Amino acid sequence: MKDVTKLKRRHKMKFNISNCELVSFFLTLVFCFFISTSSDEFLDCLSQTISSDNIVFTPNDTSYSPLLQSTIQNLRFNTTTTPKPLAIITPLSYSHVQSTVICGVKSRLNIRTRSGGHDYEGLSYTSFDHAPFIILDLNQLRSVSVDSQAKTAWVESGATLGELYYWVSQKSNLLGFPAGECTSVGVGGHISGGGYGMMARKYGLSADNVIDALLVDVKGRILDRDSMGEDLFWAIRGGGGASFGVVLSWKINLVYVPPIVTVSSVSKSLDEDATRLVYKWQQIAHNITEDLFINLIITPVQATDQENSSMQVTINSLFLGTVEEFMKTVSDGFPELGLQQKDCTEMSWIESVVYYSIYFKGQNIETLIERRPQPKSYFKVKSDYVKNAIPEEALGEIFKWCLKENVMLAMEPHGGKMSEIDETATPYPHREGNLYIIQYIIVWDDVGFISTQKNVASIRRIYEKMAPYVSKNPREAYVNFRDLDIGTNCYACSTCYVQAMKWGTRYFKGNFKKLAMVKGVVDPKNFFRNEQSIPPLVLSQSY
Ligand SMILES: Cc1cc2nc3c(=O)[nH]c(=O)nc-3n(C[C@H](O)[C@H](O)[C@H](O)COP(=O)(O)OP(=O)(O)OC[C@H]3O[C@@H](n4cnc5c(N)ncnc54)[C@H](O)[C@@H]3O)c2cc1C
Ligand SMILES: *[C@@H]1O[C@H](CO)[C@@H](O)[C@H](O)[C@H]1NC(C)=O
Ligand SMILES: *[C@@H]1O[C@H](CO)[C@@H](O)[C@H](O)[C@H]1NC(C)=O
Ligand SMILES: *[C@@H]1O[C@H](CO)[C@@H](O)[C@H](O)[C@H]1NC(C)=O
Ligand SMILES: *[C@@H]1O[C@H](CO)[C@@H](O)[C@H](O)[C@H]1NC(C)=O
Numbered sequence: 001m002k003d004v005t006k007l008k009r010r011h012k013m014k015f016n017i018s019n020c021e022l023v024s025f026f027l028t029l030v031f032c033f034f035i036s037t038s039s040d041e042f043l044d045c046l047s048q049t050i051s052s053d054n055i056v057f058t059p060n061d062t063s064y065s066p067l068l069q070s071t072i073q074n075l076r077f078n079t080t081t082t083p084k085p086l087a088i089i090t091p092l093s094y095s096h097v098q099s100t101v102i103c104g105v106k107s108r109l110n111i112r113t114r115s116g117g118h119d120y121e122g123l124s125y126t127s128f129d130h131a132p133f134i135i136l137d138l139n140q141l142r143s144v145s146v147d148s149q150a151k152t153a154w155v156e157s158g159a160t161l162g163e164l165y166y167w168v169s170q171k172s173n174l175l176g177f178p179a180g181e182c183t184s185v186g187v188g189g190h191i192s193g194g195g196y197g198m199m200a201r202k203y204g205l206s207a208d209n210v211i212d213a214l215l216v217d218v219k220g221r222i223l224d225r226d227s228m229g230e231d232l233f234w235a236i237r238g239g240g241g242a243s244f245g246v247v248l249s250w251k252i253n254l255v256y257v258p259p260i261v262t263v264s265s266v267s268k269s270l271d272e273d274a275t276r277l278v279y280k281w282q283q284i285a286h287n288i289t290e291d292l293f294i295n296l297i298i299t300p301v302q303a304t305d306q307e308n309s310s311m312q313v314t315i316n317s318l319f320l321g322t323v324e325e326f327m328k329t330v331s332d333g334f335p336e337l338g339l340q341q342k343d344c345t346e347m348s349w350i351e352s353v354v355y356y357s358i359y360f361k362g363q364n365i366e367t368l369i370e371r372r373p374q375p376k377s378y379f380k381v382k383s384d385y386v387k388n389a390i391p392e393e394a395l396g397e398i399f400k401w402c403l404k405e406n407v408m409l410a411m412e413p414h415g416g417k418m419s420e421i422d423e424t425a426t427p428y429p430h431r432e433g434n435l436y437i438i439q440y441i442i443v444w445d446d447v448g449f450i451s452t453q454k455n456v457a458s459i460r461r462i463y464e465k466m467a468p469y470v471s472k473n474p475r476e477a478y479v480n481f482r483d484l485d486i487g488t489n490c491y492a493c494s495t496c497y498v499q500a501m502k503w504g505t506r507y508f509k510g511n512f513k514k515l516a517m518v519k520g521v522v523d524p525k526n527f528f529r530n531e532q533s534i535p536p537l538v539l540s541q542s543y
Contacts (some may be wrong), residue, residue: 029258038107039086039132045103045133046089047258048205048490050096057088064088069116071139073184075378075531082126085112085135090139094214094222097246100136101222105527106502112530113134113246115157116186120381120482123242123530124189129489135247135491138188146171151254153177157247162357163366167285168254169365176257176349178203183357183368191250192241193480194428196437198318198356201416202290203255207237207426209326212251214443218523228522234523235518235534238427240479241469243519243534244319257349262319263356264344267312274313275395278411281315282389284436286415288333291320298409300402311399318352349360373481379443380456380465383481384470386411394469399466410439430507439481460485479507479532488531496526496535513537
């Protein structure tokens with residue numbers, strides 16, 4: 001148990017202690033007393049139902065570290081001081097998940113469920129709240145079974161988006177699924193937080209296309225849509241899964257994709273009137289045919305001489321149709337784009353997935369199921385929704401700030417199907433009236449406190465300056481683009497829900513209250529919790 005004590009010491013070292021945290025700090029001291037007992041208790045409990053070979057990994061096992069690091073996507077949380085789990089459990093069957101939850105509850109150990117490990121703030125594999133924890137890593141639960149007749153599939157949470165896309169495409173070249181571009185993202189976190197991608201304007205979010213799910217609840221039961229009830233089924237489709245249980249598997253509706261789609265990716269510098277183009281894009285991209293998705297990636301290109309440094313605008317399009325139809329659509333609807341046929345390529349939908357996946361461009365579609373290690377970096381992301389086009393002059397200023405701070409912008413249009421779905425239909429409330437979502441992204445490649453502080457400060461300055469141009473009251477954010485800057489839970493406070501409204505309403509607007517009420521029913525003691533989980537609102541407490 002020496003390792004455990006050491007871990008605990010590390011946990012305690014690194015906080016700026018605020019008032020509220022002070023209380024929980026003392027609670028932790030009390031809790032720490034029992035810590036070795038609870039870890040032993042947990043492993044004992046687990047050993048009664050799971051033979052630990054290749055399923056339970058403690059820091060003593062040589063595979064503990066490689067396994068822990070395997071899907072850490074943000075290297076900010078791959079340091080020696082990042083709090084580490086007491087154990088990592090990699091279930092091979094649903095009953096292993098049930099046992100882990102039952103034993104976790106019994107020994108009061110916080111569980112972090114990890115599917116693809118892409119959480120921007122690392123919440124699926126670390127913990128900043130001083131409590132000991134284990135990781136339930138679903139990487140072995142990744143089957144995808146497609147019913148091409150019924151146009152549905154069951155996909156397990158540990159599958160990646162790339163695996164899902166691949167197996168669907170193997171069954172039919174006319175079926176696809178609307179979800180994110182980055183193919184290493186896990187299905188579990190992605191769908192439970194919404195899931196936004198290049199077909200969202202045509203078909204909505206991933207969560208909008210879920211028709212059933214299997215979830216292990218706090219009592220260790222496996223529930224499906226029928227047995228969990230419509231409120232809980234609503235909550236896990238965009239409210240973040242981590243607050244409600246462990247989602248094992250999702251039944252999804254597959255969507256029609258044409259046999260030929262067209263892609264086009266062109267870059268322009270600001271000298272080429274790109275600012276004006278971005279200005280026009282704001283007015284057009286959300287309101288053009290739903291078959292066309294155009295996003296913008298605006299990157300600082302730093303030359304050795306400052307004079308030649310500039311922002312570069314990359315315009316990525318996915319059109320669900322042939323190049324001819326595409327050319328006609330843009331020449332009628334967005335002539336300012338100046339696209340020519342030579343800038344466009346026809347391919348199958350699954351090939352377009354590879355084309356737009358970050359690391360696999362130009363490779364064959366089998367790379368989607370190879371699970372190769374891929375480049376990782378240190379990063380921080382923040383997000384905003386834009387409801388009124390930003391004036392051209394202001395865009396020019398914004399690009400100057402971003403160049404100076406080395407911040408990249410990714411802008412993705414809403415509109416189409418996204419606007420047709422009611423704000424309360426799922427927890428994702430950013431529907432009608434949003435032109436697009438912005439991600440501010442800063443990436444760096446050296447470890448170290450100073451570098452982190454510097455880069456995080458840069459992106460925060462940009463975010464502050466953007467306030468006049470983006471949604472207000474609340475300033476909205478997307479939960480899958482997790483940002484702990486907007487607020488975190490404080491466990492020692494008696495008014496958890498009230499405190500959490502500050503950030504909860506920014507992710508979920510009016511849906512936050514319903515999420516907290518569902519939580520109050522299904523997990524009133526707040527077992528499934530993290531820094532930004534939904535706090536329980538128990539009926540008698542509020543209304
Ligand atoms: C490079 C990159 C590109 C991205 N691109 C997009 C994009 O195009 N569109 C988009 O919408 N998002 C995108 N995201 C964000 C991504 O959707 C979220 O980070 C998502 O939550 C990741 O899911 P995951 O399973 O990989 O993450 P994890 O880190 O494993 O989990 C994220 C959260 O969900 C919880 N969770 C995971 N699995 C389960 C489960 N089975 N049951 C219950 N709770 C669970 C975790 O505990 C954690 O709180 C991107 C992220 C990255 C890093
Ligand atoms: C780890 O190894 C030490 C020393 O070999 C042992 O005392 C301890 O019980 C082990 N811990 C676990 C969790 O297996
Ligand atoms: C994560 O940290 C470990 C231990 O410091 C290191 O060996 C490993 O290379 C790091 N991973 C990456 C991708 O940098
Ligand atoms: C969207 O486009 C249609 C024509 O295709 C136009 O009538 C309408 O005013 C536009 N709406 C917005 C919000 O720009
Ligand atoms: C900027 O780039 C141009 C063209 O590449 C080059 O000729 C010029 O010398 C550069 N400016 C400076 C200040 O180096």
